[in-house]
Amino acid sequence: MSTHEPTRTNDARTHEVADPILEIRDAEVVFEMDRGVSRVLDNVSIDIERGEVLGIVGESGSGKSMLASAMLDAVVDPGILSGEITFHPPDGEPVDVLAQDQEGIRELRWEDISMVFQGAMSSFNPTMKVGGHFEETLKAHEYDVEAGMERARELLADLYLEPDRVLDSFAHELSGGMQQRALIALSLVLEPDVLVMDEPTAALDLLMQRSILALLEELKAKYDLTLVFITHDLPLIAELADRLAVMYAFELVEVADSDSILSRAVHPYTRSLLNATPNLDAPLSEMRPIEGSAPDPVNVPEGCSYHPRCPLADEECVSQDPGFRPTHTEDHLAACFHWEEASEAIPFNIEREVNDE
Amino acid sequence: MSSTEPLISLKDVEVHFKESGGTFDFFSEPETVHAVDGVSLDIEENDVVCLVGESGCGKTTLGKTAIGLQRPTGGSVSYRGQDIWQAKDKKGDVEVPYGDIRRALQIIHQDPGSSLNPNRRVMKTLEAPLRRWQKDMSAGDRRAQVLQMLERVGMTPAEDYASRYPHQLSGGEKQRVALVRALLMDPDVILADEAISALDVSLRVEMMDLMLELQDQFDTSFVAVSHDLSNARYFAAHGGGRIGVMYLGRLVEIGPAEEIINNPKHPYTKVLRWATPNLKEEASGEPPVRAIDIPDPKNPPAGCRFHTRCPEAREACRGETPESYQVDADHEVACFRELDDHEYWSSPELAGEGPGNEGEQSSAD
Ligand SMILES: Nc1ncnc2c1ncn2[C@@H]1O[C@H](COP(=O)(O)OP(=O)(O)O)[C@@H](O)[C@H]1O
Ligand code: SF4
Ligand code: SF4
Ligand SMILES: [Mg+2]
Numbered sequence: 115m116s117t118h119e120p121t122r123t124n125d126a127r128t129h130e131v132a133d134p135i136l137e138i139r140d141a142e143v144v145f146e147m148d149r150g151v152s153r154v155l156d157n158v159s160i161d162i163e164r165g166e167v168l169g170i171v172g173e174s175g176s177g178k179s180m181l182a183s184a185m186l187d188a189v190v191d192p193g194i195l196s197g198e199i200t201f202h203p204p205d206g207e208p209v210d211v212l213a214q215d216q217e218g219i220r221e222l223r224w225e226d227i228s229m230v231f232q233g234a235m236s237s238f239n240p241t242m243k244v245g246g247h248f249e250e251t252l253k254a255h256e257y258d259v260e261a262g263m264e265r266a267r268e269l270l271a272d273l274y275l276e277p278d279r280v281l282d283s284f285a286h287e288l289s290g291g292m293q294q295r296a297l298i299a300l301s302l303v304l305e306p307d308v309l310v311m312d313e314p315t316a317a318l319d320l321l322m323q324r325s326i327l328a329l330l331e332e333l334k335a336k337y338d339l340t341l342v343f344i345t346h347d348l349p350l351i352a353e354l355a356d357r358l359a360v361m362y363a364f365e366l367v368e369v370a371d372s373d374s375i376l377s378r379a380v381h382p383y384t385r386s387l388l389n390a391t392p393n394l395d396a397p398l399s400e401m402r403p404i405e406g407s408a409p410d411p412v413n414v415p416e417g418c419s420y421h422p423r424c425p426l427a428d429e430e431c432v433s434q435d436p437g438f439r440p441t442h443t444e445d446h447l448a449a450c451f452h453w454e455e456a457s458e459a460i461p462f463n464i465e466r467e468v469n470d471e
Numbered sequence: 472m473s474s475t476e477p478l479i480s481l482k483d484v485e486v487h488f489k490e491s492g493g494t495f496d497f498f499s500e501p502e503t504v505h506a507v508d509g510v511s512l513d514i515e516e517n518d519v520v521c522l523v524g525e526s527g528c529g530k531t532t533l534g535k536t537a538i539g540l541q542r543p544t545g546g547s548v549s550y551r552g553q554d555i556w557q558a559k560d561k562k563g564d565v566e567v568p569y570g571d572i573r574r575a576l577q578i579i580h581q582d583p584g585s586s587l588n589p590n591r592r593v594m595k596t597l598e599a600p601l602r603r604w605q606k607d608m609s610a611g612d613r614r615a616q617v618l619q620m621l622e623r624v625g626m627t628p629a630e631d632y633a634s635r636y637p638h639q640l641s642g643g644e645k646q647r648v649a650l651v652r653a654l655l656m657d658p659d660v661i662l663a664d665e666a667i668s669a670l671d672v673s674l675r676v677e678m679m680d681l682m683l684e685l686q687d688q689f690d691t692s693f694v695a696v697s698h699d700l701s702n703a704r705y706f707a708a709h710g711g712g713r714i715g716v717m718y719l720g721r722l723v724e725i726g727p728a729e730e731i732i733n734n735p736k737h738p739y740t741k742v743l744r745w746a747t748p749n750l751k752e753e754a755s756g757e758p759p760v761r762a763i764d765i766p767d768p769k770n771p772p773a774g775c776r777f778h779t780r781c782p783e784a785r786e787a788c789r790g791e792t793p794e795s796y797q798v799d800a801d802h803e804v805a806c807f808r809e810l811d812d813h814e815y816w817s818s819p820e821l822a823g824e825g826p827g828n829e830g831e832q833s834s835a836d
Contacts, residue, residue, distance in 0.1 A: 173671045174642060274763045290526060291764065319526045319698035321746040325758045346671045349748035353755060376750060390673050392701035393750050394732055398708055403677035464750055 131163035134202060135308060135340050136227075138162075141184045141197035143177075150412040154193070155180040156364040162308070164202075167334065167341040169351035169372070172361030173387075173408060178344045179232060181361070182312045185342070186223055187211055201226060204307060225255060228306035230297055232313045237297065238285035244296050245281030248303055255304055262303055269299035272336065273329055291322035295329070302337065310342040315350075327354045349391055352376055360384050363409050363419040366438070370446035377466040380441045380453035382424045385460040393464070400463035418450070426452045426459050476552040477513035478659055478692060479537055479576075484510045485545030486532050486720075490769070502769045506532040507543070508720040514660065518692040519683075519712025521703035521728070523743060525765050529720040530696040534662045537694055538576035550575065574604055577653040581665035583645035587637040593621075593648055594633040600655045620651045624681055643674045647681070654685060663695045667702045679706045686710055700747040704732050713801065716740045719768055719776040722795075726802030736804040738783045761821075775806070778821065783808060786818040 143155035155177045162168050172178050180189065189195045199211035203226065214222060223229065231237070238247060245263075252262035267277035273295040285293050294314060301309060315323035331354055334341055345351050352358065358375045360368040360383070368381040379385050386404045393401075406423040409415060418436050421427040428451075436449045450456065486507040506529045514520055514537065522530040535541040536548060539555040548555050553567040561569075580586040587596055597617040601608055608616075614633075621629040624647045637645060646666060653661050663682065667675050679702065686693060693710065697703050700714075707714050707728035715725040716737060724737040735741050745759050760780040766772055772779045778788040787807060796809040807815035 173673050289764065319524075320700070321525050321698070321743060321758070321760075322763075324746040324748070324755075325760075325763045328758055346673070347748075348672065349750050352748065352750065387673055388750060390676055391750065392672070392675055392679075392699075392705045394701055394704055394744070394747055395749055395751060398705060401676050401705065403680070404673060466751060 131161040131166075133164045134161040134200075135164040136162040136185060136202070137198070137200040138181075138185065139198040139200075141181065141195065141199065143180045143184060143189050143193050143195050145193050147412065152411040153414070154364055154411045155184060155195075156414070157197075158184075158364075158366055159197075160359060160366060160369065162340060162342060163357075164204075164307075165338065165340055166356045167331075167343065167354055169348075169355030169358045170342065170344045170361060171346070171348045171351065171358055173346050175408060176361045177364040177411075178346075178361055179312050180364075182229070182231075182310055182342070182344055185211075185310060186227055186229060187214070187219055188223075188229070201308075221255070224251065224301075224304045224306060226306055227308040227310060228301040228304070230301050230309070230311040230314045232316070238293065240284065240286060242284075243281065244283055244285060244288075247300055248281065251300065251303060257304060265305075266299060266303050269302055269333075270296065272333060273299055275299070291318050291326070294318060294322075295326065298326075298330075298333075302333070302339075305337070307338075308340045308342065310344070312344045313346070314343070316345070316347075323350060327351075330354065348387060349393060360387070363414055364411060365419065365449070367420070367450070368446075368448040369438075370448075374442070374446050378442065378457060380446070380456050381420075381448045381450050382426055382452075382456050382460055383420050384448075385456055385462065386423075389460070389463050396463040426455055428452075478516050478518070478551060479514040480549045480552075481510060481512045481533075481537055481546065482548075483546035484512075484533070484536055484543045484548060486529070486536055486541060487544045504768050505720045505771050506768065507536065510546075510720075510722045512537070512715065512722065512725070514692055514694065516659070516692060517686065517690050519686065519695070519707050519710030520693070520715055521695045521697055521707040521712065522715045522717055523697055523700055523703045524717035525698060527765055527768060528717045529768075530698075530717050531664050533717065533722075534664060534694050534696045535578070538578060538660055538662045539572055540576075540578065540662075574656050575659040576662070577656050577658040577660070578662045578664060579646070579649045579653050579666045581669055583642070583649040583666070583669070584637060586649060587645060589637050591636070592633065593635055593637075593640075596648065597621075597633075597652055597655060600652060604656060616655070617651075620655060623685075624651055643670055643678065646670060646678060650682065650685070654689060654691070657689070658691060660692045660694060663693055665696055665698070667695070667706070668697055668699050675702055676705065679709070682706070683709050700732070700743050704728055708732075716743065719765065719771050721776060721805065723777070723806070724802075724804045726799070726804075730799070730802055734802075736798055736802070736809060737806050738781045738808075739777050742780075742782075781821075784821040785815050786821065787813070787815040788821070 139159050141155055141158045145152040158181055170178050183189045184195055185199060201209040201211055248266045249259055252259045270277040270280055275292060275295055280296055315326050343351050352372050355372045358372050359366050362383045368379060368384045390403050404423060409419060415422055417433050418431040421431040430451055436451045438447050438449050441448050441453050484507055488504040488506055489501045490504055510533060522534060524530050532541055536543050542556055550572045551567060555572055557563050558565045558567060558569040558572055594617060598613050601613045618629040618633060621632055626632040626647055667678060670678055685691060695706055703714050713725055714728050714731040716723050718739050724740050735744055742759055745755060759782050762780045766779055774790050775788040775793050778784040793805045793807050795803040795805045798804055807813040
């Protein structure tokens with residue numbers, strides 16, 4: 115392999131999930147900027163398994179939202195998306211998402227893959243009652259309004275809201291937590307298979323965030339959903355998520371089931387991130403920030419992009435791209451040459467049980 | 472004024488806001504939002520107090536009242552023994568002029584972006600407080616002090632950062648500029664209103680360390696408002712301070728940080744502890760509240776305000792309001808369960824339904 119490979123294949127394909135609902139291959143987003151080419155999503159590949167909860171975790175600006183919009187070909191102009199996104203409906207032929215025309219995408223969004231975007235509380239029109247939003251969505255997609263509103267009521271009740279009161283309110287008459295739950299109900303009214311949520315609870319207090327996560331778990335089971343939950347807050351999502359995908363500098367750096375990430379993460383970034391997270395259990399003196407800062411997308415370091423901050427970096431890391439590889443198990447993937455040394459070099463500040471199998 | 476006087480002393484503070492009804496509601500009486508009720512609290516020099524609780528529980532209002540930005544509708548707030556609002560109104564013997572008090576008590580807002588003027592370079596924003604409060608400082612000294620403070624908070628090269636506009640800064644950097652701006656006033660107390668939870672998880676420890684270092688160096692006290700117990704623990708415990716838990720306008724528990732985390736007494740504090748994600752892979756189960764949504768502060772429940780959601784609520788909690796009872800020297804809690812002989816123990820439990828909205832059963836089923 116050449117030592118100066120310009121782009122990296124961050125390939126989670128080796129994680130053959132049994133029944134993928136979404137396959138993302140070499141997804142890349144670039145913006146041409148005055149300062150140079152800004153590659154804000156760098157060859158990301160991952161399979162999302164039908165029925166799983168996938169948590170995508172990374173700090174602000176790491177490219178999480180880009181990955182989310184890539185899944186629905188919703189990258190904002192003038193960003194250029196390339197790669198392959200395949201949606202596998204429960205029955206019927208696979209859908210090549212990036213080959214769809216506008217009408218095809220419009221149907222796919224909401225009806226198959228629904229999305230709650232970052233800062234979406236403002237997506238309610240302030241002059242229309244919440245009920246109006248449900249009706250409009252149903253009509254726009256030519257769904258039976260009466261049956262649809264029945265479903266809306268049920269969804270609202272599932273989310274511990276009073277359906278009549280909420281449908282008859284303007285968004286501003288509801289608390290932030292109620293608005294967010296109403297929005298989740300709205301995003302599910304056309305019975306999608308996948309719900310992608312980008313920082314859906316970040317503006318809410320922790321108790322409401324945790325309560326919403328508990329409700330999502332119930333909704334997922336009741337409506338057979340696949341959930342993709344995007345956040346900078348790893349501890350928040352760790353319990354709900356079956357798997358976690360950690361992003362750093364516009365790429366995936368580690369993908370594994372949540373327990374494995376918590377008990378034996380192998381990527382130095384993931385381990386340091388866990389140690390940097392305020393929590394109630396770790397000794398106070400053992401929580402420490404990660405040195406340095408994340409790179410600018412026009413100027414990502416050569417080799418392993420984490421090398422300027424990594425205590426394990428050596429010459430190989432500076433010049434060569436580590437690429438994704440299986441580690442402890444076939445399913446625990448990480449992009450690091452020295453993953454075997456990471457746990458000794460960066461010990462966790464809390465003991466966590468390794469629950470194998 | 473004696474030197475034993477606390478820096479800030481709040482006595483039985485009440486803040487009620489009158490709110491008119493809906494836009495088309497011309498006839499109904501204005502409603503009253505009970506933002507803060509019956510709170511007493513002293514803040515000492517070099518102290519740290521973290522106020523925690525849900526959105527809308529009155530944390531920010533109490534914080535603003537403590538630093539003289541919000542006039543209480545009842546009770547009193549004093550700074551080094553001087554009643555702040557008497558100073559403002561020039562009533563009685565004013566020993567500390569209002570201007571000095573204002574300057575001594577500063578705030579850092581939740582959203583640093585919106586509190587910085589987008590059309591001003593960092594240097595200009597940071598020179599403003601010095602211009603205002605240190606009129607005889609030369610322009611050169613002013614700039615030198617700003618640059619030195621930027622370096623102090625890790626924004627190097629300082630000249631480069633000083634020449635930027637807010638949109639050229641990351642969230643963490645904006646927050647540092649806001650911190651520097653507050654510190655340049657050489658304040659006694661800084662109110663940090665959700666200044667930490669606005670940052671990425673990975674940046675929080677760094678920002679709190681910075682604030683704590685400055686607390687030491689400049690002898691500044693902090694009142695921090697947060698909905699996140701992990702941040703409150705880190706900040707208050709490192710700063711040798713207390714955590715105060717608020718629920719619907721009342722301070723329901725207060726004590727030393729580690730004591731509140733490891734030995735919480737109030738059922739609501741335990742709920743907040745549940746809501747704090749742990750990194751230990753323990754399943755946390757259902758929220759331990761009987762209702763997900765906090766009741767409307769326009770119409771707070773009678774008796775103990777938490778009784779509509781409290782998992783331990785009994786009939787007695789509906790009628791009578793618990794006072795603050797002493798658990799330990801600095802640990803107080805407002806719950807009948809602290810009194811062994813209270814009638815609470817013999818009164819029937821309130822129906823133990825699962826989480827619902829506002830304590831009512833969901834209508835659809
Ligand atoms: N419209 C845009 N034009 C150019 N760059 C952008 C645009 N939107 C976002 N970016 C950049 O893309 C990178 C990744 O952004 P994003 O996916 O929003 O990150 P995250 O969701 O992880 O916070 C960041 O460096 C951000 O500044
Ligand atoms: S590849 Fe090298 S620099 Fe990158 S994370 Fe692993 S050890 Fe660190
Ligand atoms: S007084 Fe009663 S309702 Fe209030 S917190 Fe204690 S047990 Fe719960
Ligand atoms: Mg984002």
